[in-house]
Amino acid sequence: MLFYVFLIITAVALFYIVTCYFISGTIIYLDRQPVPKNPGNYGLDFEDIIFTTSDQVEIKGWLIPGSSNKLVIITHVGGLTKYGSTREFKSISKLYNKEIEFLKVARHLHSQGYGVLMFDFRNHGESDPSPNGGKAGVGLEEYLDVVAAMQFIANRDDLRSKNIGFVSFCMGANSTIVAMSKEPAVFKDVKCMVAIQPISMAVFIRTYLGKLFTPVGAKLLLPLVSKFVAWRGKYPLEKMSPAGFAQDIKVPTMYVQTKNDPWTELSDIKGFYAETPAPKEFFWIEGTKHRFEGYQYFGQQPAKMLEWLEKWM
Missing domain, CATH: 3.40.50.1820 (Alpha/Beta hydrolase fold, catalytic domain)
Known part of the structure; x- marks a missing residue:
C-alpha cells in the first residue's frame, strides 16, 4: 500500500515539475x-x-x-x-x-x-x-x-x-x-x-494559469514557474x-x-x-x-x- 502511495506522490510531483518547466519555456522562448x-x-x-x-x-x-x-x-x-x-x-x-x-x-x-x-x-x-x-x-x-x-x-x-x-x-x-x-x-x-x-508578465501568467488550472492551481504552480524562469532565462518573471x-x-x-x-x-x-x-x-x-x-x-x-x-x- 505504501508503495502505491509513493508512486502516486512521485507521479504528482513529476507532473508538477514538468508542467512548471514547460510553462517557463513558453515564457522564455516565444513562438517564431x-x-x-x-x-x-x-x-x-x-x-x-x-x-x-x-x-x-x-x-x-x-x-x-x-x-x-x-x-x-x-x-x-x-x-x-x-x-x-x-x-x-x-x-x-x-x-x-x-x-x-x-x-x-x-x-x-x-x-x-x-x-x-x-x-x-x-x-x-x-x-x-x-x-x-x-x-x-x-x-x-x-x-x-x-x-x-x-x-x-x-x-x-x-x-x-x-x-x-x-x-x-x-x-x-x-x-x-x-x-x-x-x-x-x-x-x-x-x-x-x-x-x-x-x-x-507575472500578472499575465498568474491570470492565465488561474483560468487553466483554477486560482488555487495557479497559486501552486506560479512559485516554481517563477523559479524556472529565473534559472533558465535572463530576467526574473516579476521584472518583465x-x-x-x-x-x-x-x-x-x-x-x-x-x-x-x-x-x-x-x-x-x-x-x-x-x-x-x-x-x-x-x-x-x-x-x-x-x-x-x-x-x-x-x-x-x-x-x-x-x-x-x-x-x-
Whole structure:
C-alpha cells in the first residue's frame, strides 16, 4: 500500500515539475511564426529593410512610404510577427487561432498619408535570434530593437525629419516604453504613442494559469514557474514589465485595453497609466471576450487611433 502511495506522490510531483518547466519555456522562448504576407498583398508599396541592433542582432522589416511628413512605427505582440498571426501556424503554446493582421492597421494609416515602419522583433518572424540563445525579455531585451529602428530612421535622409508616432501592441508596447526610459535622447522626435495592452508578465501568467488550472492551481504552480524562469532565462518573471519605466514617458500616450480581457488584472495597465505623465488618455475596448480581439480592433475600427495620432502628430 505504501508503495502505491509513493508512486502516486512521485507521479504528482513529476507532473508538477514538468508542467512548471514547460510553462517557463513558453515564457522564455516565444513562438517564431512565419510571415505569410507582405504589404504588397494589401495593395501597398513597400521597401524591405534591415537594420542592426547595438548587440549585433539583424532586424528585418518593411517601410511603407506615406504622402505626408508623418511616420508611424508599429511594434508587434510577443509570439507574433510584423504581419500578425496566421491560423496556419500550429504550436502547443499558441494562445489564439484566428488571423491577426497588423497590415490592416498599416493600410488604414497609409490611407491617411502616414508612412509606416514595421519590423520583426529579435527571435520573431524573419529577424535573427538574440545572442543570449533566443531568450525573450518581454520588453527588457527587445527594447534594443526599438532603439535600433529609431537609429535607422535617423540615418536615412528621407526619414530623419519625419514626425514619428508609435502604435505598439503588448510586448511591443512594453519594449517601446522601456526604450523611451533607457534611451530618451533617441526619442526626441517622437510625437505620441498608442500603447495597446502592455502587460506585466507575472500578472499575465498568474491570470492565465488561474483560468487553466483554477486560482488555487495557479497559486501552486506560479512559485516554481517563477523559479524556472529565473534559472533558465535572463530576467526574473516579476521584472518583465513596463512598471517603473512608464514614469519616463515624455510623449502623449493613449493606453488601450479590452475591458473583458480574461488574461490580465485591469489594475496592471491602470498602474502604468497612473505612472505615465500627462497628457494621456485611456480607451476601453468594449464587447470583446478575448485579449487577442484587442489586437484586431484598430484594423477593423481605426477611428480612435487615427484621432489620437492626428491630434498630436
